[in-house]
Amino acid sequence: MRLTGAQALIKSLEMQQVETIFGLPGGAILPVYDPLLDSSIRHILVRHEQGAGHAAEGYAHVTGRPGVAMVTSGPGATNIVTPLMDAMMDSIPLVVVSGQVATGSIGTDAFQETAITSITMGITKHNWLVTDAADIPRVVAEAFHVATTGRPGPVLIDVPKDISNATMDWYWPSADDLDLPGFHPVTEGDPALVRRAAELILGAQRPVIYAGGGILKARAAQALRALAERTGIPVVTTLMARGAFPDSHPLNLGMPGMHGNYTAVTAMQQADLLLALGSRFDDRVTGRISAFAPGAKVVHVDIDPAELGKVRRPDVAIAGDCRVVIEELLTALDQLGLDGEGVAAPSSPAAQRPDSAPWIAQVRQWQQEHPLRYRQEEGGPLKPQFVVEALRDMTPDDTIVAAGVGQHQMWASQYWRFDHPYTWVNSGGAGTMGFAVPAAIGAKVGRPGSMVWAIDGDGCFQMTAQELVTATAERIPVKIAILNNAYLGMVRQWQELFYEERYSEVYLSPDLPDYVKWAEAMGCVGMRVETPEDVAPAIDKANAIDDRPVVIDFRTDAFEKVYPMVPAGASNDDIIEGPAEGEGGR
Amino acid sequence: MSASTTSRHHILSVLVENKAGVLARVASLFSRRGYNIFSLAVAPTDDERFSRITIVVDVESAPLEQIVQQLDKLVNVVSISELAPERAIERELLLATVEAGPEQRVEVAALAGIFHGTVIDVASDRVTVAVTGTPDALDGVEDLLSPFGIVELQRTGRVALPKLGSRRRLQPVADRAG
Ligand SMILES: Cc1ncc(C[n+]2csc(CCOP(=O)(O)OP(=O)(O)O)c2C)c(N)n1
Ligand SMILES: [Mg+2]
Numbered sequence: 001m002r003l004t005g006a007q008a009l010i011k012s013l014e015m016q017q018v019e020t021i022f023g024l025p026g027g028a029i030l031p032v033y034d035p036l037l038d039s040s041i042r043h044i045l046v047r048h049e050q051g052a053g054h055a056a057e058g059y060a061h062v063t064g065r066p067g068v069a070m071v072t073s074g075p076g077a078t079n080i081v082t083p084l085m086d087a088m089m090d091s092i093p094l095v096v097v098s099g100q101v102a103t104g105s106i107g108t109d110a111f112q113e114t115a116i117t118s119i120t121m122g123i124t125k126h127n128w129l130v131t132d133a134a135d136i137p138r139v140v141a142e143a144f145h146v147a148t149t150g151r152p153g154p155v156l157i158d159v160p161k162d163i164s165n166a167t168m169d170w171y172w173p174s175a176d177d178l179d180l181p182g183f184h185p186v187t188e189g190d191p192a193l194v195r196r197a198a199e200l201i202l203g204a205q206r207p208v209i210y211a212g213g214g215i216l217k218a219r220a221a222q223a224l225r226a227l228a229e230r231t232g233i234p235v236v237t238t239l240m241a242r243g244a245f246p247d248s249h250p251l252n253l254g255m256p257g258m259h260g261n262y263t264a265v266t267a268m269q270q271a272d273l274l275l276a277l278g279s280r281f282d283d284r285v286t287g288r289i290s291a292f293a294p295g296a297k298v299v300h301v302d303i304d305p306a307e308l309g310k311v312r313r314p315d316v317a318i319a320g321d322c323r324v325v326i327e328e329l330l331t332a333l334d335q336l337g338l339d340g341e342g343v344a345a346p347s348s349p350a351a352q353r354p355d356s357a358p359w360i361a362q363v364r365q366w367q368q369e370h371p372l373r374y375r376q377e378e379g380g381p382l383k384p385q386f387v388v389e390a391l392r393d394m395t396p397d398d399t400i401v402a403a404g405v406g407q408h409q410m411w412a413s414q415y416w417r418f419d420h421p422y423t424w425v426n427s428g429g430a431g432t433m434g435f436a437v438p439a440a441i442g443a444k445v446g447r448p449g450s451m452v453w454a455i456d457g458d459g460c461f462q463m464t465a466q467e468l469v470t471a472t473a474e475r476i477p478v479k480i481a482i483l484n485n486a487y488l489g490m491v492r493q494w495q496e497l498f499y500e501e502r503y504s505e506v507y508l509s510p511d512l513p514d515y516v517k518w519a520e521a522m523g524c525v526g527m528r529v530e531t532p533e534d535v536a537p538a539i540d541k542a543n544a545i546d547d548r549p550v551v552i553d554f555r556t557d558a559f560e561k562v563y564p565m566v567p568a569g570a571s572n573d574d575i576i577e578g579p580a581e582g583e584g585g586r
Numbered sequence: 587m588s589a590s591t592t593s594r595h596h597i598l599s600v601l602v603e604n605k606a607g608v609l610a611r612v613a614s615l616f617s618r619r620g621y622n623i624f625s626l627a628v629a630p631t632d633d634e635r636f637s638r639i640t641i642v643v644d645v646e647s648a649p650l651e652q653i654v655q656q657l658d659k660l661v662n663v664v665s666i667s668e669l670a671p672e673r674a675i676e677r678e679l680l681l682a683t684v685e686a687g688p689e690q691r692v693e694v695a696a697l698a699g700i701f702h703g704t705v706i707d708v709a710s711d712r713v714t715v716a717v718t719g720t721p722d723a724l725d726g727v728e729d730l731l732s733p734f735g736i737v738e739l740q741r742t743g744r745v746a747l748p749k750l751g752s753r754r755r756l757q758p759v760a761d762r763a764g
Contacts, residue, residue, distance in 0.1 A: 122618045126661040182664040306655035
């Protein structure tokens with residue numbers, strides 16, 4: 001069968017079971033948009049290519065399948081650089097197809113020419129410039145394989161216009177036809193190391209499981225739960241791992257790190273064993289690294305061998321897929337005498353295990369003495385935490401939450417109760433403002449049966465709000481809660497605390513733009529809430545709307561700050577819990 | 587390169603796919619992760635699908651293991667071997683043009699000769715010499731030539747092979763070709 005390169009590209013995407021492409025056409029990608037008309041693939045026309053990228057990320061977050069975006073050359077391609085970087089930081093499988101000028105024009109500064117493979121070299125797992133139409137099916141198959149195998153990540157395929165127009169004989173490559181001689185990720189852990197890890201677990205007095213986003217990538221939430229329950233070890237879930245272990249589980253200590261809760265942070269500091277599973281000792285988690293968990297031995301499991309020892313030298317380093325390695329660990333624990341119920345066989349190595357009761361009691365005491373706290377005064381300004389709690393309590397417990405970046409993101413992570421994996425969509429490693437709206441749209445496309453709320457900041461919202469036009473046009477009923485504090489609040493918080501309240505370029509205004517009118521202009525239902533009493537009715541109303549997007553402008557207290565906080569560069573021992581109860585957020 | 591830096595040197599022999607842009611990927615990785623390179627040389631191999639990049643890295647800028655693991659993540663990198671300096675034979679080529687009128691010419695030629703180098707070009711007031719040797723020896727040559735006045739100097743960066751008879755030849759530190 002003779003096909004054009006463009007037809008072969010679309011057919012290859014169909015072969016990869018792609019259902020949705022987020023994109024926006026232009027000159028160099030025109031040939032590919034033509035066969036798209038005859039394809040079963042749904043194309044969602046975004047209003048800015050950054051939106052296409054984040055929507056594809058949101059889709060990938062909640063489905064575990066690669067998100068796909070398509071853009072034209074030059075500015076179309078550079079507009080999706082930020083999502084590629086974001087996906088690289090958070091290990092999101094993303095396949096971006098970009099148009100390129102014709103091969104004969106490459107290097108001549110042709111109209112809308114840019115060397116996007118050079119630009120994205122450091123922010124993709126790999127990228128390809130296709131130079132022969134006959135390569136297209138193989139390259140597409142390689143791209144999906146690389147994006148989804150091992151540590152997931154973004155890839156880009158750059159397709160020159162003449163290659164799209166050229167013809168080729170259609171084929172679909174088998175696994176053996178892929179030309180990837182240097183790509184063989186490990187998945188299984190070394191049995192001797194797994195055994196050593198199991199022994200450390202049985203010997204520990206103050207162990208903590210430090211679960212990262214890799215748990216979700218490896219679809220290891222169930223395995224993690226089995227490990228925690230069998231060993232009785234408490235679990236912290238990083239910003240990228242919220243939902244990987246149920247917040248309502250008694251062994252869950254919540255989020256660690258810069259804005260983590262006291263117990264999660266302190267338990268790690270005091271631990272004698274950290275079981276790091278799919279986490280990467282990010283500076284936002286460790287604080288000053290030299291002071292991080294000083295007494296802990298470290299077992300580090302990650303599918304990316306480069307993470308092992310990158311930041312903290314582990315005592316046992318296991319390269320492998322988290323789900324596979326956790327299952328191997330369970331088997332090793334079995335062999336050492338710890339059965340599925342967590343009961344030790346008499347005179348087995350597990351029977352020598354130290355009593356875990358004092359450690360659990362210590363953790364419980366911290367939890368009692370150091371809860372997250374804020375106070376919603378009657379008649380006082382609306383507190384952002386109050387809004388998050390109301391949303392949490394008034395939505396189904398498998399609601400998907402997408403967040404922007406800033407204070408609202410931290411409150412969302414702190415106050416939501418994540419009881420299901422793949423319900424938290426956020427930009428962790430990159431901290432990309434503007435992520436929430438398009439990511440929520442992508443999430444809703446991926447899981448149309450779930451309710452999707454974005455918890456966004458007023459600053460973030462202004463970066464990508466126009467994608468709500470896309471949502472209205474495509475009938476994607478997402479709901480957006482803007483925690484409108486009239487500021488670039490997180491930056492304002494740092495200026496208040498560390499720059500002597502010298503506020504430099506952080507004021508935005510509560511009513512410029514008018515978010516309700518803006519929402520309505522984009523075909524959404526717009527509402528405004530200024531008092532605590534109005535919160536619940538507005539959420540009720542929003543929950544009942546299922547035929548268009550909804551935006552609620554919550555006017556929240558600009559002075560509220562995110563606590564606890566470990567200042568940048570400080571030791572996690574120096575966690576600041578914020579003003580005492582009743583002092584308010586000032 | 588002085589002797590004191592030698593301990594910081596590790597030689598990586600990196601087998602890569604012979605595809606457009608591979609060198610750029612390697613170079614870009616070193617630059618974005620802040621790894622220092624003392625030298626880098628690329629050459630074809632007997633298999634036209636692959637090239638070999640010999641990189642001398644500074645392990646003071648990052649632990650060798652981390653450099654290797656990050657390199658190994660590049661999809662086009664097929665395998666990486668480390669050549670321990672004490673088990674490697676290393677050579678580098680130096681070309682230098684120095685100021686030398688008729689009187690100094692003989693002196694420069696003699697100097698090059700001591701290092702088994704040769705004069706490869708002559709003008710009335712300059713000569714160009716070529717010397718092959720270990721990087722340390724070439725450091726010495728550079729020092730000895732500089733009093734004449736170096737006009738231009740180029741070095742290739744080292745290439746290396748394992749010493750014959752050393753128990754293990756290339757020590758594979760990351761090998762995904764299998
Ligand atoms: C694209 C981008 N630019 C700048 C920043 C730095 N930054 C981090 S949080 C923040 C403020 C966000 O403001 P808003 O969306 O209103 O959220 P708030 O902190 O007020 O909840 C800024 C500017 C960023 N993370 N991303
Ligand atoms: Mg704000």
